[in-house]
Amino acid sequence: MNQPAGQDHRIIVIVPHEPGQLAHIAGLLVEENINVEAIDGQLVGDLGVLILSTSDDDAALQILLRDNLRAVTSDALVFQIPDRPGALAGVVQLFEQNGLNVRTIHIIHRHGGTAVVAVTTDNDELASSLLDPDSLL
Incomplete structure (x- = not known):
């Protein structure tokens, strides 16, 4: 999977392949007024792998981790x-x-x-x- 075009930073989130996961993540970010600027995703077995770029990657990462999501920073x-x-x-x-x-x-x-x-x-x-x-x- 490639990093969203033109982005220097990204957040990689691993979620179960279940309905509502993307909506949950989007909801967490919108609650903190963080905009998703680019997104890419794919299935890996029973997992969803999302690559996000946001208006505030540092804050977005902290929000996702606080919600116990598996997320890593752009340089990984x-x-x-x-x-x-x-x-x-x-x-x-x-x-x-x-x-x-x-x-x-x-x-x-x-x-x-x-x-x-x-x-x-x-x-x-x-x-x-x-x-x-x-x-x-």
């Missing part, structure tokens, strides 16, 4: 891996072999044999190029 590289021993180790070892330093890493969802991971590195462009393109969200 988000990808899926098999949820099994060694899968994450394989990714971080690949990064290490290519001289990448991991700054932050979060497993933001696990379900049905898949883990969704958000990571920031000192060179996210290189990190992205090392991953299977089909795994990127």
